Amino acid sequence: MWYLLTGMSCRSHKEEGRELKFDVIVCGVGGQGVVLLSRVIAEAALLSGYSVRVSERRGLAQREGSVCSHVRIGRCFSPTIPLGHADLMLAMDMYEALRHIGYLSDEGKAVVNLSAKVHIPHHLGINVFPDPSRVKALLNERSLFIDAESLAARLGNAKVTNIIVLGASMRFMPLRRKKFEEALRIAVPERYLDLNLKALREGELSWST
């Protein structure tokens, strides 16, 4: 039932999945497209013939909360990734990257969007966020930074920031670009498809510029 309703495909579904395990953490702030991003990765994994599980924490996402999705590709049982086990993290925000960095394994990499969102409780002095430069220093060791927002602005729509981050992360995932493109076809409305495909490409090429 779930599949029909969410439009998620299970075309390439194989009962047990291949013997691969790849854990991805996707995090950000409500409104940054974390849920869509995790769905595209899940679709790409399904299309590649792997089994996949997605579990998300998004209760108060609408209200500028922290959102985090666990995407587990391949052979797994639990819906959540244990601390210190994620192979990759896609972070739409530096503070959120910092909050979830503990999920990364020793070899794990993080692709981090250079955005540091503070919100009204910060201005009210309830929870004061540290200076972004300090956060960047803390993340530096295992993170690759990308100014996806500027790239998205160049494409004319800030909403595809998330897909640019995805494009930049593709090379670290055991899935082919073609599968991500197919996944986008499933996950985004027709009229935004071209824009999203462009964003994916832009992200992928961002390392060479």
Next chain:
Amino acid sequence: MEAGVDVVSAYPGTPSTEIGEAIASIAEKLGIYFDWAANEKVATEIAVAASWSGLRSLTMMKHVGVNVAADTLFTLTYSGVRGGMVVVAADDPQAHSSQNEQDSRHYALAAEMPMLEPSTPQEAKDFVKRAFDLSEEFRLPFLIRSTTRLSHQRGMVLLGEVLPNRKKGRFVEDEPYRYIQVGRIAIRHHKELNDKIERIRREVSEGEDVNMLEGEGSSVGVVASGVCYAHAVEAIRKLGIKVKVMKMGMSYPFPEEKFSEFVRDLDTLIVVEEPDSFVELHARAVAKEVNPSLRIVGKKSGHFPSVGEYSLGLVIKGMATALGLNYKVPDTEIMDKVSSRAPPRNPTLCPGCPHRSTGYALKRVLGGKDAVILGDIGCYALLFEKPFSLAKVSHAMGCSIGFANGFSISTDQPVVALIGDSTFFHAGVPALLDAVHHNRRMVVIILDNRITAMTGHQPHPGVSYTATGTPAKAIDIEKFVRGMGVEDVYVVDPYDHEKMEAVLRECLNKEGLSVIIARRECALLTVRRVRRSKGRIVSYRVDPEKCRHCRVCITMFGCPALKDTGEKVEIDPSICFGCGACASVCPFEAILPTEGGLNWLRDGLGV
């Protein structure tokens, strides 16, 4: 759908809401009747009547919703059902979006309602189907218990065939007094219920397909249910240990014989379950009979926490410690130290939220007054946070007016109850009747944003359409409250701060009861409508010449669109909805629309 369900009714609540949203979207196509009911009790009763008419019915609710439905459920097990009936209870260990983390499994035991606990998305579907069949076979309602990590999980599901449904049934009394419960009749039905439960235990719970045994040749056993089973299986693989496993898909009625056999020759039993001890209690009782020296590892032994949600990491650690294994766990202390540099993101009211305006006016009028302000369940519960620090109490649906009744007797302090429109219909009405009847001294503010907003905009009895979009009679809260006998009723647009403050001042000086209906549609809905009709949102801006950086807009109002640059305040146009409510907050008239354009207050678009 695959069970051919005919009637579905529910009241929204995280993490159960998505089930209703999904059914609503396909109800018409498949001929399923679906509605959002006034509360969980009414929803349950709708499902019961459908079942008694021979139809298959479903109701779902969050764990605390079961409290509301419990009155009906406890007697329903005596009466039994005709068409299959399934109740889904969505528990929320860790209280991610709830006021507590109560465990619905205790309800299964207390109401003698058989229960299935799925572990995976696939089982979530299969068990519901199975539950419908069993419910019909044994003529009892079946409980499906889920937890947040299962409810908010996506995974692969193999689909079956969709069964057609029947639309209309017929109420027939199978035997005299079948649906009447009192005195001797009730006792007779209670006895019958006990027999049914015993049969279900023997035929289902002790059977092969819901409570399964895996592995052999080990003196260590693991028993786990729900999502904890998924954690446990992966933990066992990670640790590379050889254990016997019992997957508990039905812990009520408890499979006593099967479980006795399972633990008879074990040295150690590890119980993985959340958030309460349920299987562990049964395990202790059974072990006492068949294996008194059994070492039981669980919450009581201190290997697993007695509060909060389990995670894979936590299960690995608990098992490794219990078995004396050396498993390298990441240095959580160092990691916690790093992550703690990112402060938590407290939820805030949305931009344009009418509740913020109500909170602002109330805070201004009360000043430092020592009032008792009672919050309730809904977005406005966030008014307990800065900059408002208003609500001192937030408990359960409808409690605000109920508590207000008691405070008006017990103290001389001013008493203000805040309650949302949906919450008012759900559980506030009886408490307000009490206040009217006794003419209690209190101000009730009904924050009428014309929708059940917190759970994602479900309709309630006050709106003119149903869950599936068909027209419905909207109950006018003002007329309703007047009809109840409240004489002082005010309807105020919360964006109109001046008027709201005047009315609040007047009401707080009264000796009796007054009701203020703060009516303004949820801004998210208004914005969505404006966008759909190709209207434009005209955001506001701060005139840097006039802004003196007094920060009143931030410290008194605190809209998320306001940004403090250190020298001035700015409005982020990508967040601002253009409600303009902040304009009247600024003492220097520095906040202006970016162009002539739309003014919600003046144009009344939101009402």
